[in-house]
Amino acid sequence: MTLENYEYIRDLAAKQIRLSGRSPGQRRPIEIKNKVINHSDGSARVKIGKTDVIAGVKVLPGEPFKDRPNEGGLIVNFEASELASKYASDRITYSVEVGRVTDRGIRESNIIDLSNLIIEPAKKAGFVYIDIVAVNNDGNLMDAANIAAISALLDAKFKIENMEDYKEVPLDKTKLPISHTFVKIGDTIFFDPDADEENVADCRLTIAVGEKINSIQKGGSGFFTPEEVDFCADAAFKLREEVNEMLMKQIKS
Amino acid sequence: MYEERFDKRGFDELRPMEAETGIIPNAKGSARFRIGNTEAIAAVYGPEEVKPKHFEKVDKGIIMCKYDMLPFSVPDRAKPGMDRRDMEISDVITNALNRAIILEEFPRSMITIRVYVTQADAGTRCASLTAASMACADAGLPMRDLVAAVAAGKIGDSICLDLTKEEEDFHEGGATDVPIAFLPSKNEIVLLQLDGKVTKEELKKIVEMGKVGANKIYELEKSVLKGRFLNESKS
Numbered sequence: 232m233t234l235e236n237y238e239y240i241r242d243l244a245a246k247q248i249r250l251s252g253r254s255p256g257q258r259r260p261i262e263i264k265n266k267v268i269n270h271s272d273g274s275a276r277v278k279i280g281k282t283d284v285i286a287g288v289k290v291l292p293g294e295p296f297k298d299r300p301n302e303g304g305l306i307v308n309f310e311a312s313e314l315a316s317k318y319a320s321d322r323i324t325y326s327v328e329v330g331r332v333t334d335r336g337i338r339e340s341n342i343i344d345l346s347n348l349i350i351e352p353a354k355k356a357g358f359v360y361i362d363i364v365a366v367n368n369d370g371n372l373m374d375a376a377n378i379a380a381i382s383a384l385l386d387a388k389f390k391i392e393n394m395e396d397y398k399e400v401p402l403d404k405t406k407l408p409i410s411h412t413f414v415k416i417g418d419t420i421f422f423d424p425d426a427d428e429e430n431v432a433d434c435r436l437t438i439a440v441g442e443k444i445n446s447i448q449k450g451g452s453g454f455f456t457p458e459e460v461d462f463c464a465d466a467a468f469k470l471r472e473e474v475n476e477m478l479m480k481q482i483k484s
Numbered sequence: 485m486y487e488e489r490f491d492k493r494g495f496d497e498l499r500p501m502e503a504e505t506g507i508i509p510n511a512k513g514s515a516r517f518r519i520g521n522t523e524a525i526a527a528v529y530g531p532e533e534v535k536p537k538h539f540e541k542v543d544k545g546i547i548m549c550k551y552d553m554l555p556f557s558v559p560d561r562a563k564p565g566m567d568r569r570d571m572e573i574s575d576v577i578t579n580a581l582n583r584a585i586i587l588e589e590f591p592r593s594m595i596t597i598r599v600y601v602t603q604a605d606a607g608t609r610c611a612s613l614t615a616a617s618m619a620c621a622d623a624g625l626p627m628r629d630l631v632a633a634v635a636a637g638k639i640g641d642s643i644c645l646d647l648t649k650e651e652e653d654f655h656e657g658g659a660t661d662v663p664i665a666f667l668p669s670k671n672e673i674v675l676l677q678l679d680g681k682v683t684k685e686e687l688k689k690i691v692e693m694g695k696v697g698a699n700k701i702y703e704l705e706k707s708v709l710k711g712r713f714l715n716e717s718k719s
Contacts, residue, residue: 327571339679434579436676444687447662447678450575452582454672457691464684 240431244416251425256466258423261378263477265386273387273400277379280425281369286361286379290389290400292350293358303348303356307334309376311365317426325372325450333363333376333410335446336439340408343384347401350392357391359384359400370425373437373448377410378474385482404482408441409474411467415453422466436460438467486640490650498634498646498697503615503708505622513623517615519701520648521605526615528623531593539594544587549578549597551612557604573609580613580633580665580674586626595625606649607635610663613675614701621709630705633665633675634697636690638682643689645697662687664694668702671695 240250247255259280268274271287295302309330337343348357361383363376385404388397414424414432421428429435433453439446444464449455455463489495499520508514511527518524534540539548551574553562566574577599585595597619599612610633617631637647638660644651652659660680667674673691682690 325575327568328575331568331572335679339681441681443681443683444678445681447676447687448576449673449676450579452579454583454667454670454674455676456671457673457688457695460673460676460691461684461688464687468684 236427237431240427241416244419244421247419249421250427255420256422256470258470258473259425261474261477263378263382263481265382265481271383272389273383273385275379275382275386277375277382279371279375279378279423281367282365282371282375283367284363284365284372284375284379286363286376286383288383288387288400289360289362290348290357290387290391291360292355292391295349295353295356299345300353301349302345304358305334305338305343305345305361306358307331307337307361307363307380309333309363309365311368311372315365315368317369328448328450329372329376330363332373332437332439332446332448333380336377336408336410337380337384340406340439340441340445342403342406342408342441344401344403355392357389368426370427370429371412371423373412374410374423377408377439378478381407381409382478382481385478404479406442407475407478408439408445409471410437410439411463411470412437413463413466414451415455415459420459420463422470436463438464440467440471486642486654489644491648495642496645496693496696498700499648501701501704503618503704505618505708505712511619511623513619513621513625515615515618515622517611517618519607519611519646521603522601522607522611523603524599524601524608524611524615526597526599526612526619528595528597528616528619528625530595531590532596534592534594540592543591545590545593545595546587547578547581547585547595547597549581549599549616550574551577551599551601551609553601553604553608557601573612576675576677577609577613577616580631581616581620583672583674584617584627584629584631584667585620586628589626604649606647606652606661607663610634610665613665614705618705618709621705622712629667629669630702631665631674632668632698632701632705633663634694634701635661635663636694636697637661638680638686638690643686643693645693662690662694664691664698666695666698668695668699
């Protein structure tokens with residue numbers, strides 16, 4: 232891995248300063264655009280600074296899982312090509328993790344009423360597929376993937392199996408699980424890291440907050456103290472409102 | 485509501501544990517850790533030459549760790565080989581061990597760790613990590629501290645330690661599962677995951693309870709390893 236400014240970014244971090252000039256708890260501007268993919272039932276392109284991801288939702292008929300005969304399903308997939316990185320040799324090794332963490336946040340918050348997707352118990356039900364692709368990686372793919380997935384879900388209207396009308400995905404819009412990612416560099420914690428900050432960071436903590444905390448994932452080789460975990464959870468609850476408002480605006484428009 | 489646990493344990497009580505080292509003669513170090521009906525075996529090989537070469541680091545060693553659920557470890561049958569879940573768990577275990585092992589002591593080399601879950605009854609990633617850390621100590625690798633990992637969580641309204649599969653699947657109140665790993669003497673969290681629904685305050689309590697459990701596991705790890713190295717010095 233090639234690293235520009237490794238020591239410089241770490242030295243600045245010790246003084247709570249970021250190369251971008253942002254304050255430690257400040258996020259980059261977020262841009263959400265819906266209906267970007269014709270062939271999907273719902274889609275969203277989300278930019279956080281220079282990070283750029285596209286999510287597409289498709290609802291397709293399938294056979295319910297044997298242990299859940301009265302429910303449809305949710306399948307989240309995340310893909311990042313190495314071309315999305317700043318350094319071509321810098322493979323994104325955590326694609327599987329991003330997909331699974333995004334899946335967990337949405338699943339555990341129970342915002343999708345999967346029982347509402349049943350067409351014929353134990354035989355046929357709607358399956359919600361969310362496919363997310365990173366087009367450009369400038370850090371914080373976790374949050375970008377999560378916001379894109381939720382926005383695409385809100386956007387989705389589907390029609391399967393002789394349904395007369397297009398239908399929305401059955402969603403509880405009051406407790407959207409929004410992801411917040413922090414990195415720790417030395418003893419300093421930054422919110423919404425860019426790619427350089429991620430590269431020099433010791434570790435990462437992603438917290439998805441809906442009504443309550445729905446998922447947490449620690450990444451990277453460093454450590455957090457219990458107090459730092461508390462601090463991040465606190466910050467996540469405070470930061471949630473901003474993105475939630477953006478998504479709510481999308482519903483109204 | 486969840487007032488009494490299915491197996492009548494206290495809410496902050498661990499299942500009975502068992503641990504031993506040196507179970508795989510061909511490995512540099514190995515260990516078996518059992519907690520209730522969950523059991524993992526771990527083997528450590530190396531340090532040796534890094535393969536493939538491009539993973540090599542000039543300033544420190546690397547860990548290649550694989551976690552695998554054996555086909556017969558679960559009630560139905562786990563497909564042989566690694567799936568997406570196994571890959572993610574391998575990653576989080578590697579992350580934790582990266583902090584525990586002092587990798588700066590062997591640059592340009594690789595340590596290979598294999599963890600097999602022989603029996604699964606929830607908490608497999610924690611049992612695997614505990615077993616792996618004991619195997620590393622058994623191999624004599626330089627470490628900052630042993631890793632002690634346990635799953636804490638919430639069932640109904642009760643904060644619980646060391647959940648079983650039956651408790652994880654407890655649906656009415658919804659169960660929250662929080663695998664957590666400490667370097668106990670340093671109070672460092674090296675693995676933390678959560679899925680479910682908890683408030684900030686509950687999270688704090690869960691982390692505290694995880695620490696209590698981790699300390700108990702830590703004591704067992706130390707006593708087993710002490711026994712092992714005492715025997716060696718006698719023979």
